Amino acid sequence: MEDFAVEYLRNESVYRGRYRILRKLGEGGSSVVYMAVDMKSARPVTVKVIKEHVFDGKAAAQIVEEETRVLRFADHPGIPSVVAEYDDAFVLDYVPGNSLEKVLKKKGRFDEKEVVTFGFELLDMLGHLHGLKRPVVYRDLKPANIMLRPDGHLSLIDFGAARFMEQGALTDTLNLGTEGFAAPEQYGNLGQTDPRTDIYCFGRTMLLLLGGKCSPELMEVIDKCIKPDREDRYESCAEIEVALRKYPGRRTRKxxxxxxxxxxxxxxxxxxxxxxxxxxxxxxxxxxxxxxxxxxxxxxxxxxxxxxxxxxxxxxxxxxxxxxxxxxxxxxx
The missing domain is CATH 1.20.58 (Methane Monooxygenase Hydroxylase; Chain G, domain 1)
Structure with missing residues (x-):
């Protein structure tokens, strides 16, 4: 099998006889992502090509299968759908817009009202994943993985670190996450990750989007999200939603x-x-x-x-x- 991640796909080349590559969107440690056009449907798509033997010697086909299984199971308007999958790559609906990381670099920081609005959308997506019949822990929430679409709404991208929670499991198979956003338990030896892990990542993300500046009332909510001990955090995304709806009231009452x-x-x-x-x-x-x-x-x-x-x-x-x-x-x- 040709290692497309090493050779890279050239602009205007055609992948698998169906996807015309327009440009490279980005590259991470495990994959290269391209924007393309599905010549069959004439719609824009994202092609994610997996690098071989990145995760403990796993074959690219196994990584493709694991990530697309989570994506197919997710079924949420804020999460891209799988168009097709191959032994070295998979194709998703293209999400237009810019990542919050890019917007943040240009803007400096978002105001509190904007961040709270973003927060509700993120909690809706994370809560949906946690509430599935087989709960999914995203594990890599950060501005780079959140797309701000032209319609003003958000989408989650890059499910490479996501995993199904396994009943009775004592630890994660792989410890994945991004330093600065990852919860303490993502570094291993503290049991398997769970919804409270995503809650920690959510709090860190909110704090970064705010530039570290917000009202004391909102900071109380964020502070509870990022407690080192997960037992001290909110138990669910629904709890945070309640707290976020109450916090403006506390400010108003004061x-x-x-x-x-x-x-x-x-x-x-x-x-x-x-x-x-x-x-x-x-x-x-x-x-x-x-x-x-x-x-x-x-x-x-x-x-x-x-x-x-x-x-x-x-x-x-x-x-x-x-x-x-x-x-x-x-x-x-």
Missing amino acids: RALKVAQLLAASAAASAVISFAAAHYDAALSYAAEDAQVRVPAVKERMGNAGIRIKMILKERYGVDVDDLLAPEGEADR
Whole structure:
């Protein structure tokens, strides 16, 4: 069999008499990936050619069989479908767009809202894999393996590290993953990987997409995902989804509490001001005959009372009344 991974497929060459190679998409330690056109259907496809004897001497045909079996079993709109398989390669539906890794390099970081939106899509795909009749652990979630399609949605690519969970297994057959994203148990001697392994990779991915900067509330969710001991992590993707739906509420409640405190202080200040105004008017009426003498004294007393009221509100409620009277937005500066 010709070693296509070593010789490489040239642009415009035809693989297996059916797939016209357009360009090389990328190369990893175990395979070379090309974009091609299926001349039978005229649709774009991805051709993944396996390098021989990469995984403990496994033949390329065995690697093809293992990866395509997971892909065929997955059956999810965010996961590419298998078009065909051969003894040295397999063909998938082409996923248009760019990897989040490429987008991240250009953009620097994504904002929190974008990352949370991505998070829900990733959790849907991972949760689907974990919930299959034969649960699948993806094991290699990272920005390079996540495609951002032109329609704004995500797809998972490269299932080379994915495996079926085996009931009763004490360890993985092969320890695969990417340093910086892989969970501690992926390095061996900590039992077989499980859905919590993907949860760790998910947390690390979210953190990188955020550039390490996010609200304390979201960081709490991420921190629980990336606990070194898997027993301390979320048990499932569904749990993380619940936490992500609640976290904006926690932020809103904290903001609402602050606003409520300000409104209460404002009401108190209004009452004080109304009280002072009423007495101020009474003083003016009472001192009508001698206003020029009495009014300045009354104003001074009211001013001193106002200062004292501000001090009490500051000491007891931690609220600066001046902030209440400042134009919107200035109080938080």
